[in-house]
Structures are given as structure tokens and as C-alpha cells.
Amino acid sequence: MDSTERDKLIEAWVGQSIDSSIFSIKPVHSDASFRSFLRVYDDKHKSYILMDSPPEKEDNEQFVIISGMLIKMGIPSPRIIKKDLQAGFLLLTDLGQQTLLNKNISTPKELNRFYGEAINILVSIQTNGIAFQEQLPKYNSVLLHSEMDLFSEWYCRKELAVDSKTLQEFNFQELFNRLSARALEQKQVFVHRDYHSRNIIVSDTGQLGIIDFQDAVEGPITYDFVSLIRDCYYELSDKDIDYWLSEYYQQLSSKGLVDCSFECFKIDFDLMGVQRHLKAIGIFSRLKHRDHKNNYIKDIPRTFSYLDKVSARYDFLEPLNEFIRFYNLK
Structure with missing residues (x-):
């Protein structure tokens, strides 16, 4: 047709x-x-x-x-x-004609209002979603690995034309195993799975609404939060990220959704972001090479900037940090 x-x-x-x-x-x-x-x-x-x-x-x-x-x-x-x-x-x-991304937030007051409300909605999803979790697909090791494999296949091989021997030398599979295991150790909740500024609508009256939710799964509690706060499409300052991470942790703690220390939670947040961003870079590359949608490729440098910062903090992420420097991707 x-x-x-x-x-x-x-x-x-x-x-x-x-x-x-x-x-x-x-x-x-x-x-x-x-x-x-x-x-x-x-x-x-x-x-x-x-x-x-x-x-x-x-x-x-x-x-x-x-x-x-x-x-x-x-x-x-x-x-x-x-x-x-x-x-x-x-x-x-x-729900409205503007997304959070194209709202053009211009003041700290606006940012606090909209991101505060987005986080409140997320916590509501995670709290009220408990009743529905068993009906959702599981964000299991196979799915987590298949997403990170998109980075190897579509970005490394297709976009950068890295040969198999060179790719094996970076030993990403061991890194993927560690990231997957850490994600599955987290509290498992209702996960939207694409919770970011392009999928949050702002109505004419300033109310937020959530779209693009069909891929929801039961998965790690930090996944949607890192998707929003270390957004592939919009970059918050490190100061704002630290603030919202603390606020989110306090909300979850008050509702009994986390029982680990803040330091442990921040590591979960960092490493979940690495998994998410590897997946995103792979998808952006696939959209270009398979689907001929080139407009997402411009978001890869921003996404790599997150990976560059986080990979420098954790010893087991050294192969990824070396890869970023070897191919001058930061």
C-alpha cells in the first residue's frame, strides 16, 4: 500500500x-x-x-x-x-504540542519546576507500578546484553568500521557482563524504558504528560532516572545532576523503594547510565545505517561525553575509556 x-x-x-x-x-x-x-x-x-x-x-x-x-x-x-x-x-x-526538550527552559525556576514534576511522576510510576510489575517483560541479562551489543555492531563496526580483531582487544564483553550484573542487583521496578525530554509533553497550561511507553519492563530502579537526568538529547549541569540525584534518592528512601546507601545508589546510577548510553549510541547508529534516519547521529557526541566522564571513575571501565580516547570520541 x-x-x-x-x-x-x-x-x-x-x-x-x-x-x-x-x-x-x-x-x-x-x-x-x-x-x-x-x-x-x-x-x-x-x-x-x-x-x-x-x-x-x-x-x-x-x-x-x-x-x-x-x-x-x-x-x-x-x-x-x-x-x-x-x-x-x-x-x-x-496532551500538547511541546515536549520538555523543545520547551526552551530559560530559568532555574522553570528547570526546577519541570524536572521536579517529571521526577515526581517517575516515582509515582515506580510506586503505583508495583501492582503491575509481574505482568511486564523482565529486563533480564539477555535483554541488557543485546542492547549493549548494538554499540559493538552498529557503532563500532558500521559507523567507525572497527575490525573484529581490534574490537576483541578492548574486551567489551567482560565490561558488559559487569554492567548487566550490577543492573540486575538493583531494586526492580516498573520501567518506562525511554523516559527522557522527548517523551515528556508539556501542555499549554504547563502540565506534564508521558508518551512512548509501550516498551515498559520490570527493571532497575535507576534506569528511567538516568535516562532523564543524563539525557541523550539535553544536557544538565553536573551541579543539577547531583542535586536531582540526591532529591530522587531521598524520595525513594522515604517510600521504602531503596535500602542501600547513597554512595551505593550513585554507583548504580553511574553504571546504569553507561549501559543506557552504549545502547543509545548503538541505536542512533542503526537508525542512520539501517533506517536512513540521520538526525539522531548528532546526539552521539553528547552521549559520549557522559561515557567519558563516568568511565574515568571506575577501573573496570578502563577499556571503554581507552576506546573513547583512541578514537577521539570525547
């Missing part, structure tokens, strides 16, 4: 799904998946989001399941108005 034919199907389906007439349909964005999004306006100036998600490439049933969990938890997220999973069409409530 060509794009013109699918566009006609979408317009006809949306027309049957809302109580008023369609005024306009405008593209919103595409993300790192095979999905695309349209903003639908009716003749009463109400807006909706149409998610066009090819069922042969995306797990739309899981999107519906996780959406239901978040709604039951009271988490601000899109509600499904109507769905046709066979066609891959989902009509959603419209």
Missing part, C-alpha cells in the same frame, strides 16, 4: 471515529520506531493524535496494555479513544 492510499484510509477511519467533522490533519513527527503521528483538528477546534503504527512492525497490543496500566495508576498519559489494531490506527487524546 502506498502512502497516498494509506492517507486516505486514515482520513476515512478518523472521520468515523470522532463525533464531529474533520477540519484538518497535520503531521506531527515520526520517532525512532516505524510509527508516525498526525494531529487531527475537528470543526470545533478540538485536537486529537492519530498514531499510525504498522502492525507488522510494531506491537500495538502492548501499547494498549501499558496505556491501560498507566491510566489505572493515575499517570498523565494519552487515553485511547478508538483503535483498530489490525490496521494499526489508534486515536489518542492530545
